[in-house]
Amino acid sequence: MNFDWDHAKTFLAVAEEGSLSGAARRLGQTQPTVSRQISALEETLNVTLFERNGRSVTLTQFGVDLLDHVRAMARGADMVSLSARGQSQLVEGQVRITASELTSALVLPPILKEISQKAPLLELDVVADNSVRDLTRREADIAIRHVRPEQPNLFLKRVRDVKMRFCASASYLDAHGHPTKDNLSDHQIVSFVEADRMLGYLLPTGLNLTRANFRFTSSSQMVALQMVRDGLGIAIFPEETIAKYPDLICIESDLDDFTRPTWLVTHSELKTSRRIRLVFDHLGDRLS
Numbered sequence: 001m002n003f004d005w006d007h008a009k010t011f012l013a014v015a016e017e018g019s020l021s022g023a024a025r026r027l028g029q030t031q032p033t034v035s036r037q038i039s040a041l042e043e044t045l046n047v048t049l050f051e052r053n054g055r056s057v058t059l060t061q062f063g064v065d066l067l068d069h070v071r072a073m074a075r076g077a078d079m080v081s082l083s084a085r086g087q088s089q090l091v092e093g094q095v096r097i098t099a100s101e102l103t104s105a106l107v108l109p110p111i112l113k114e115i116s117q118k119a120p121l122l123e124l125d126v127v128a129d130n131s132v133r134d135l136t137r138r139e140a141d142i143a144i145r146h147v148r149p150e151q152p153n154l155f156l157k158r159v160r161d162v163k164m165r166f167c168a169s170a171s172y173l174d175a176h177g178h179p180t181k182d183n184l185s186d187h188q189i190v191s192f193v194e195a196d197r198m199l200g201y202l203l204p205t206g207l208n209l210t211r212a213n214f215r216f217t218s219s220s221q222m223v224a225l226q227m228v229r230d231g232l233g234i235a236i237f238p239e240e241t242i243a244k245y246p247d248l249i250c251i252e253s254d255l256d257d258f259t260r261p262t263w264l265v266t267h268s269e270l271k272t273s274r275r276i277r278l279v280f281d282h283l284g285d286r287l288s
Contacts (some may be wrong), residue, residue, distance in 0.1 A: 007041040010034055011049060012070050016288040019056050045055045095116075098140035102241055103219040104128035111286045115279055122275060130192065130221060142283065143265040146251055157264045157280075159287040163239040164258040166251040170253065175247060179234055180253045187208060188233030191217045192224035200243035205256060262287060 002134060014034065015022035024031045042049050049066065050057040057069065104126050112124050127140055141151075149156065166179065179187045183209045191198040195214035204211055216232045218224045228235045229247055236258065243249045264284050266276060 001045045003038075003041060005077075007044070008070050008073065010037040011041055011063075012067070012074060014050065014057060015067050015070075015281060021055065022024075031058055033100055037085045042166045048283055091119040091275050091278055093206060093275050094123040094125055095142065095275055096125040096127060096140045097144070097279070098127040099144040100130050100146070100239060101128045102225070102238065103144055105222060106241055106244060107287075114286070115282050118282070119275070119278055124279070124280070129228075130219065141266060142280055143263075144283070145263045145265055146260045146286070148261070148263055149265055151270045155266050155268045157284050158261055159264050159284055160262050161259045162262055164236050164260060165239050165242060165243045166234055166236055166253075166255050167228065167248045169231045169247055170227055170233040170249055172228075172233065173251075175231070178253055179255060181207065181255060184255070185213060187213065188215055189213050190224050190227045190233040190235040192219070192221040192235075193217070205258075 010023060010027065013026050014020060017023045017026055020031050020034050020038075024034045027034065032106050038049065040199050046244075047062045048060050049063040051060060096247075097108070105128065108126060112126070115124065146162070148158075168179075174267065176187060189198070189209070190231065195211050195217055198214060198217075199209060199211065216224075218227065224235060225234065225237065225241070225245075228237075229245065234251065239249075239250070239257075241249055264287065266280050
């Protein structure tokens with residue numbers, strides 16, 4: 001195509017309206033703009049498309065011959081637009097995503113907004129749950145997990161490794177000093193899992209801890225986060241979570257950082273669903 005499609009659309013409007021002024025109203029342009037576009041198209045094609053008769057115009061024979069082709073092009077362009085719109089609008093229905101409280105509250109919302117713009121008829125249900133939902137029982141369609149699932153018939157994608165760091169509020173550090181490996185037993189650790197379970201994670205790293213270091217626990221990650229912000233103790237959170245709260249300080253000491261993998265999981269049968277596939281792929285791209 002060696003001519004401007006916008007000029008061709010202007011030609012079609014003038015031909016169907018029978019005047020430059022009518023085409024201008026239809027296109028929302030000025031009459032001089034319409035006139036310039038017709039002249040540019042005639043110059044590009046090296047033909048005369050209209051005979052001017054006062055305020056009206058009449059197609060030349062070449063214009064008549066060209067009109068059917070331009071109409072066909074317009075129908076094709078309309079079909080491209082409708083097809084693209086249909087691709088997004090036909091992706092509809094509910095997709096249930098389960099993730100931890102922190103991921104659900106701090107990571108997912110902007111991603112869900114993007115998905116909604118792609119497929120406005122989707123219903124996105126976020127199950128903010130720190131326990132492991134069973135995808136094989138359809139308790140969720142997609143899960144974001146930090147432990148590799150072992151159930152059969154699941155489709156897995158490891159999307160990233162999250163860096164975990166000890167953190168505390170400035171008020172806690174001012175009152176209790178900065179934790180190190182040697183003095184960690186003198187500090188309180190806020191946990192969002194049971195104390196014995198958190199001890200199971202930390203003791204193999206060589207830290208000298210007992211249950212006495214876990215006087216503040218909660219099954220809610222958001223509650224545990226607020227406990228740390230209020231100065232009740234130190235905790236281990238994703239580095240990206242800590243960065244969202246200016247009142248939290250990453251502890252710079254000989255305490256080791258940790259990493260945990262992030263898995264995107266769905267049932268293998270659901271991967272063939274258009275709506276599940278769209279959400280799964282978008283989550284995979286953005287979480288990576």
